[in-house]
Amino acid sequence: MFSKSCKYGIKATLYIAQKSQHDERVSLKEIADAINSPIAFTAKILQILAKATIINSTKGPNGGFEIDKVQLSKISIHQIVEAIDGNRLFDGCVLGLNSCNAKEPCPMHSEFVIIRKQLSETLATSNLLDVALDLNLGLTVLKR
């Protein structure tokens, strides 16, 4: 479903979100520890997310990553997926045809209209604040 990069990206963003809620800026190392990911590779993904203005990065001592607290409820998982994996999951033909639409569909097209709508909506209506709250309560986890 999601690439490995994207999974790391989502988990990293959620961890940053959780900490940002309490005004804590977190370092690359702390993030990689928290989500059990390779540190240097995680750095690359965080760069992508920073360029997409989903997270903020600060260099230097006490630098690290954070998300504007008031933005938490306005950022969706959909945005993260788009930034890292692009939108072929939402747009592209399930069977990989170059073009595929209602008029000239692949054999799976119609079956996937509903599934993708649900997927897209679920990801679009999710938001970092809600997810961070569950993390705080220990209802969900980011590694294991």
Added chain:
Amino acid sequence: MFSKSCKYGIKATLYIAQKSQHDERVSLKEIADAINSPIAFTAKILQILAKATIINSTKGPNGGFEIDKVQLSKISIHQIVEAIDGNRLFDGCVLGLNSCNAKEPCPMHSEFVIIRKQLSETLATSNLLDVALDLNLGLTVLKR
């Protein structure tokens, strides 16, 4: 969503299904042509499908691939996906955690319960005969 191998596998099986409906056995080359796939790589995928007894293969002159006509309505796309990509799409944690379930869920777990149920059911209730009929009517296509 699906690996490239899996997409080839689905398309190849659907093409074989369509031809098998009319008692036509098809060659590797014909399949690769019909679905616009690399021929040798397609051969590998067909081997997997043959071992999974989803398709039948015959060597020698006039050999090729076919599916028992009476089985067409009993084979689902779900079976093809399982044979090629395994069932991590249906089972595995969306965020890649080693274990993830209702008791100790990842932050996306509950959101994906519905999506995956729908995905799994859609694929499980599909069958080769129905899809082949649409292909026959020209309502759907396998390449472009």
Added chain:
DNA sequence: TTTATTTCGGACAAAATTATCTTAATATAA
């Protein structure tokens, strides 16, 4: 201003996936 800390960016490396090539095995028909 110098030093320490941290992310950024580019080059490089490893692993996984996708793709090809060659030979073997099998079946058909002449």
Added chain:
DNA sequence: TTATATTAAGATAATTTTGTCCGAAATAAA
């Protein structure tokens, strides 16, 4: 029986994705 057509299987190669390393840039503090 021999030649031919076809898939099977194994080795190899190319590409993409994932992962590492190192120096540069930026920032803060001494």
